[in-house]
Amino acid sequence: xxxxxxxxxxxxxxxxxxxxxxxxxxxxxxxxxxxxxxxxxxxxxxxxxxxxxxxxxxxxxxxxxxxxxxxxxxxxxxxxxxxxxxxxxxxxxxxxxxxxxxxxxxxxxxxxxxxxxxxxxxxxxxxxxxxxxxxxxxxxxxxxxxxxxxxxxxxxxxxxxxxxxxxxxxxxxxxxxxxxxxxxxxxxxxxxxxxxxxxxxxxxxxxxxxxxxxxxxxxxxxxxxxxxxxxxxxxxxxxxxxxxxxxxxxxxxxxxxxxxxxxxxxxxxxxxxxxxxxxxxxxxxxxxxxxxxxxxxxxxxxxxxxxxxxxxxxxxxxxxxxxxxxxxxxxxxxxxxxxxxxxxxxxxxxxxxxxxxxxxxxxxxxxxxxxxxxxxxxxxxxxxxxxxxxxxxxxxxxxxxxxxxxxxxxxxxxxxxxxxxxxxxxxxxxxxxxxxxxxxxxxxxxxx
Amino acid sequence: xxxxxxxxxxxxxxxxxxxxxxxxxxxxxxxxxxxxxxxxxxxxxxxxxxxxxxxxxxxxxxxxxxxxxxxxxxxxxxxxxxxxxxxxxxxxxxxxxxxxxxxxxxxxxxxxxxxxxxxxxxxxxxxxxxxxxxxxxxxxxxxxxxxxxxxxxxxxxxxxxxxxxxxxxxxxxxxxxxxxxxxxxxx
Numbered sequence: 289x290x291x292x293x294x295x296x297x298x299x300x301x302x303x304x305x306x307x308x309x310x311x312x313x314x315x316x317x318x319x320x321x322x323x324x325x326x327x328x329x330x331x332x333x334x335x336x337x338x339x340x341x342x343x344x345x346x347x348x349x350x351x352x353x354x355x356x357x358x359x360x361x362x363x364x365x366x367x368x369x370x371x372x373x374x375x376x377x378x379x380x381x382x383x384x385x386x387x388x389x390x391x392x393x394x395x396x397x398x399x400x401x402x403x404x405x406x407x408x409x410x411x412x413x414x415x416x417x418x419x420x421x422x423x424x425x426x427x428x429x430x431x432x433x434x435x436x437x438x439x440x441x442x443x444x445x446x447x448x449x450x451x452x453x454x455x456x457x458x459x460x461x462x463x464x465x466x467x468x469x470x471x472x473x474x475x476x477x478x479x480x481x482x483x484x485x486x487x488x489x490x491x492x493x494x495x496x497x498x499x500x501x502x503x504x505x506x507x508x509x510x511x512x513x514x515x516x517x518x519x520x521x522x523x524x525x526x527x528x529x530x531x532x533x534x535x536x537x538x539x540x541x542x543x544x545x546x547x548x549x550x551x552x553x554x555x556x557x558x559x560x561x562x563x564x565x566x567x568x569x570x571x572x573x574x575x576x577x578x579x580x581x582x583x584x585x586x587x588x589x590x591x592x593x594x595x596x597x598x599x600x601x602x603x604x605x606x607x608x609x610x611x612x613x614x615x616x617x618x619x620x621x622x623x624x625x626x627x628x629x630x631x632x633x634x635x636x637x638x639x640x641x642x643x644x645x646x647x648x649x650x651x652x653x654x655x656x657x658x659x660x661x662x663x664x665x666x667x668x669x670x671x672x673x674x675x676x677x678x679x680x681x682x683x684x685x686x687x688x689x690x691x692x693x694x695x696x697x698x699x700x701x702x703x704x705x706x707x708x709x710x711x712x713x714x715x716x717x718x719x720x721x722x723x724x725x726x727x728x729x730x731x732x733x734x735x736x
Numbered sequence: 737x738x739x740x741x742x743x744x745x746x747x748x749x750x751x752x753x754x755x756x757x758x759x760x761x762x763x764x765x766x767x768x769x770x771x772x773x774x775x776x777x778x779x780x781x782x783x784x785x786x787x788x789x790x791x792x793x794x795x796x797x798x799x800x801x802x803x804x805x806x807x808x809x810x811x812x813x814x815x816x817x818x819x820x821x822x823x824x825x826x827x828x829x830x831x832x833x834x835x836x837x838x839x840x841x842x843x844x845x846x847x848x849x850x851x852x853x854x855x856x857x858x859x860x861x862x863x864x865x866x867x868x869x870x871x872x873x874x875x876x877x878x879x880x881x882x883x884x885x886x887x888x889x890x891x892x893x894x895x896x897x898x899x900x901x902x903x904x905x906x907x908x909x910x911x912x913x914x915x916x917x918x919x920x921x922x923x
Contacts, residue, residue, distance in 0.1 A: 382776075385779070415801060416802075417801045417804075417805040420805035421805055424805050424806075424808035425808065427808075427809060427814070428808070431785065431813075434817065434821070435778070435782070438820070439778075446824065450821070450824065453820070454821075457814070457817055457818070460813075480883065483882055
């Protein structure tokens with residue numbers, strides 16, 4: 289037992305700058321997998337509530353208000369309802385395929401998180417082919433959608449599945465071209481490009497610029513292309529034709545109910561988080577905080593700053609940014625307490641008010657824990673990564689509240705006649721500019 | 737070429753263990769048998785996808801992650817989706833009633849026996865006095881596989897397969913244009 293502890297539990301803590309997978313440590317890899325899985329599930333639950341709330345407020349409604357204070361317990365009530373619901377398999381449906389289709393989608397959506405870099409060491413593993421692995425495995429989810437639609441033995445699901453496969457295959461091309469142009473940028477200055485997710489962020493750190501601003505406007509165009517293609521890849525509004533309810537009721541998952549339907553739901557949201565983390569890693573600097581090159585004057589506060597790691601920067605600005613995770617949780621807690629005071633004073637609302645106060649207290653406590661120096665230094669990268677991904681999640685909801693749905697021929701036109709030529713031109717331009725980076729710097733006045 | 741970065745020494749047992757090899761190989765063989773024995777074309781396609789994914793796993797065991805990734809993207813994610821797309825549009829009812837196998841038992845048995853004999857010969861001669869699997873884990877430098885492939889294809893001094901690669905991609909382009917020309921009456 290002691291030997292096991294030595295070998296697996298403590299030996300990893302001594303290694304610096306390695307992911308559990310990189311260090312070959314099975315124990316910590318399992319811990320990380322469970323953490324990522326748990327965090328992802330919580331994020332999906334939170335997204336469920338946030339989407340309904342934000343959409344409601346955009347449409348001047350209240351959204352869920354009944355279950356728990358401000359509907360906070362609504363996702364849990366929904367989950368219980370889904371699990372208790374009768375699980376129907378249509379007559380004449382292909383039972384085996386109907387069974388496994390949701391699992392294919394969920395497996396594909398969760399497996400990609402093996403390489404998502406929440407920090408320089410906070411990833412389950414760092415693969416040499418990281419981004420290729422993410423694109424490949426996430427492209428497998430279309431198999432689940434297609435087979436789900438076919439196995440239902442019904443017209444709407446079949447049409448939804450056909451639309452979905454055509455759409456996902458088309459937009460994968462544009463997505464791939466945008467990704468390649470970002471990967472080419474990693475080879476600048478060092479001469480060797482990388483496909484590893486951690487390596488891509490480190491390349492942005494070394495070049496001192498997020499790739500979205502690199503070779504302005506080339507990086508920005510690539511990022512914009514990816515941002516469009518990723519909405520289509522995840523079948524979300526305004527590209528949600530596979531599940532256009534006015535035409536196809538619910539598209540490929542019309543015949544699914546109960547637990548299996550909730551698997552599709554889970555997969556859709558975790559796929560959204562997955563593609564958002566690709567975008568964050570490739571163009572928005574991954575776990576890097578804003579302005580990672582600016583440190584400010586060095587300061588020292590006994591027992592608090594600088595961090596224990598001697599290699600870490602010691603500037604005043606670093607200190608301010610290191611406090612951000614704790615401050616944001618404290619703000620969330622303060623918001624809860626503000627709403628506690630606004631709750632109706634009727635005695636029936638007493639339990640809800642107390643619950644909201646308790647939730648605010650928990651958030652505040654988490655914020656306080658994040659101020660402790662050992663925690664603070666370890667969660668900062670995770671915080672910035674999650675904050676950027678959360679920004680994308682908000683954009684997804686915003687799109688859904690703003691844009692009307694595309695027609696299918698318009699969708700194909702955008703994919704093949706706009707994004708594909710733009711992507712090819714962008715690829716060639718990035719290659720040319722990348723080969724003559726010095727000349728480009730002179731033309732644009734030394735800027736990136 | 738880039739400076740070779742060495743990974744820290746790894747004391748764990750190798751990933752390429754016989755267990756994983758036999759698991760993947762069994763998955764592939766079962767998948768392959770299912771592909772030819774299922775009457776329903778969709779079931780065949782699913783079995784083929786399983787076999788292709790297991791093959792990607794075998795590439796990973798050979799320390800060729802790039803090839804494995806491309807295998808997943810191209811075969812499992814790309815080609816098989818198009819297969820399914822086409823299969824869903826054809827009428828499966830008629831196919832289900834047809835007899836699946838032709839009557840060439842004799843040729844089949846001879847071919848299978850020859851292939852099986854070859855496998856057994858290779859297995860017995862190649863492993864004589866040697867273990868079937870490598871003892872330790874080979875530690876490659878970072879980015880070895882992807883960059884080695886790139887160097888073989890595109891490098892000025894070592895890029896010996898550039899011409900063949902470009903010819904192959906031209907062939908694919910011709911096939912794509914041919915498909916479009918044949919499919920559309922008016923372009």
